[in-house]
Amino acid sequence: xxxxxxxTSQQLATNTPLTKTLxxxxxxxxxxxxxxxxxxxxKATALLTMLxxxxxxxxxxxxENTALVxxxxxxxxxxxxxxxxxxxxxxxxxxxxxxxSADQLKQQxxxxxxxxxxxxxIAERQALTLSAEQGSDQAGTKTLxxxxxxxEAGIYxxxxxxxxxxxxxxxxxxxxxxxxxxxxFDADVHSYYLGExxxxxxxxxxxxxxxxxxxYHTTDVFTIVDDASDDDFxxxxxxxxxxxxxxxxxxxxxxxxxxxxxxxxxxxxxxxxLYGLPLESADRDQYVVEEVVTEVEVSGGSLSVxxxxxxxxxxxxxxxxxxxxx
Numbered sequence: 037x038x039x040x041x042x043x044t045s046q047q048l049a050t051n052t053p054l055t056k057t058l059x060x061x062x063x064x065x066x067x068x069x070x071x072x073x074x075x076x077x078x079k080a081t082a083l084l085t086m087l088x089x090x091x092x093x094x095x096x097x098x099x100e101n102t103a104l105v106x107x108x109x110x111x112x113x114x115x116x117x118x119x120x121x122x123x124x125x126x127x128x129x130x131x132x133x134x135x136x137s138a139d140q141l142k143q144q145x146x147x148x149x150x151x152x153x154x155x156x157x158i159a160e161r162q163a164l165t166l167s168a169e170q171g172s173d174q175a176g177t178k179t180l181x182x183x184x185x186x187x188e189a190g191i192y193x194x195x196x197x198x199x200x201x202x203x204x205x206x207x208x209x210x211x212x213x214x215x216x217x218x219x220x221f222d223a224d225v226h227s228y229y230l231g232e233x234x235x236x237x238x239x240x241x242x243x244x245x246x247x248x249x250x251x252y253h254t255t256d257v258f259t260i261v262d263d264a265s266d267d268d269f270x271x272x273x274x275x276x277x278x279x280x281x282x283x284x285x286x287x288x289x290x291x292x293x294x295x296x297x298x299x300x301x302x303x304x305x306x307x308x309x310l311y312g313l314p315l316e317s318a319d320r321d322q323y324v325v326e327e328v329v330t331e332v333e334v335s336g337g338s339l340s341v342x343x344x345x346x347x348x349x350x351x352x353x354x355x356x357x358x359x360x361x362x
Contacts, residue, residue, distance in 0.1 A: 104148035105278030107317075109240075109253040112137045112218065112270040119268060123201040123309045127214065130205055137272045138205070138216065146276045154241055154249035154287070161296040180296035193227035193234065195290055195299035198263070201309040202286060206274070209323045213281050213316040220270040223290055223300065224263040233261045235293040240271060242315075243285040243304075257293055279317035286310040 112118065117131045130138060164180045199222050206216035225234045237257050241249040258269055285304035292299050304311035 103151075103278050105151055105250075105252070105317075106146045106148045106276040107252050107273055107279075108141045108144040108146050108276065109271050109273040110137050110140050110144070111255065111258075112272050114266075114268050114270060118270065119266070121203065123203065125204070127204045127207055134205070134218070134270075134272060138274075141216075141272065141274050148277065151278075152251045154239075154251065154289070157239060157251055158298070161291075165296040181294055182296060185295075193225050193232055195234070195236070195292070196224050196226065197288060197290060197300045197302040198222045198224050200286075200288060200302050200307055202313055204313065205272075206321075208318075208321045211281070211316075211321075213314045213321065215276075215316060215318045215321040216272070216274045217313060217315060218270050218272045219286055219288070219310070220268050221288055221302065222265065222268050223260050225260050226263065231262060233259055235259050236299070237291055237293060238269070239289040239291070240273075241287040241289070242279075243287065244280070245282050245284070249287050275315060275317040277317050277319045279315060279320075281316040281320050282314075283312040284315045285312065 113133045113136075115131070115133055118133055121128065121131060161180060165182050201220050203218045203220070204214045204216075205218065207214045219240060221238070223236060223238070225232050225236075235257050236259075238255045239251055240253045240255070242252050243249050252275075253271060253273060255269070255271060260267055287303035287310070288301065289298045290300040291297075302310070
């Protein structure tokens with residue numbers, strides 16, 4: 037016979053109502069303990085954090101496509117130390133020449149501009165070619181030649197981007213996404229003549245997580261000679277605003293000065309070094325120290341988390357001593 041059966045039999049023998057006995061056996065519902073309240077507070081804080089992060093991501097996805105963007109870029113003088121610097125998915129320390137360029141970036145005035153896709157840039161260049169073919173003589177109109185006109189002029193050379201890589205530098209809030217990075221590429225010109233050279237410039241694009249290619253920088257004009265291996269061109273960039281925290285691919289279009297056609301291109305489709313760079317603009321890369329104070333109500337008062345854990349520790353220590361003494 038178990039304890040409940042024995043107690044029921046005793047109640048029947050003494051003519052005591054069974055309902056009263058069972059009610060005394062039912063455990064009373066206690067008020068939530070301090071630890072339980074702390075656990076509930078932590079869950080609520082975590083939920084609010086998740087909701088806030090989701091709202092921020094939704095705002096990025098919905099609103100950033102029409103926002104203005106701002107960045108600053110400059111070229112980096114190549115030396116032996118810089119040329120020896122390899123590609124890495126982790127942040128790197130800047131060389132002396134890269135640091136000098138980074139100091140120049142901090143002095144640049146950042147001007148916001150509408151987003152411009154690769155298709156829009158190409159169309160603008162083609163429009164300048166059409167105006168030249170139509171004999172536009174408007175003052176101040178800049179016209180370009182086509183690749184067909186290059187051949188008609190007896191200019192026979194080809195271009196290629198032999199290799200390209202990227203480097204990551206500044207991540208102020210240490211979240212693994214960088215505001216400052218660089219892209220390095222080696223452009224070559226091939227011809228029947230030894231020592232062939234050409235004046236070129238490049239458009240650099242970013243694609244957010246497989247999205248459209250958007251222009252972020254057009255380089256100054258620079259000269260390339262044959263297939264020289266020591267004429268790498270590096271562009272150091274700091275993203276200031278309009279670039280949500282995400283992974284970005286890089287594309288480079290090379291142009292010969294005076295012509296509207298792309299003479300060479302390379303992108304993340306060709307090289308892993310240009311694929312999936314973890315980037316974010318400076319307005320999202322800020323180190324902020326936030327003080328969070330959580331209080332738990334106990335018996336009408338309040339108790340800080342530190343005191344709560346201290347009391348719990350004392351309670352465990354007292355229990356252990358009692359067991360040792362027993």
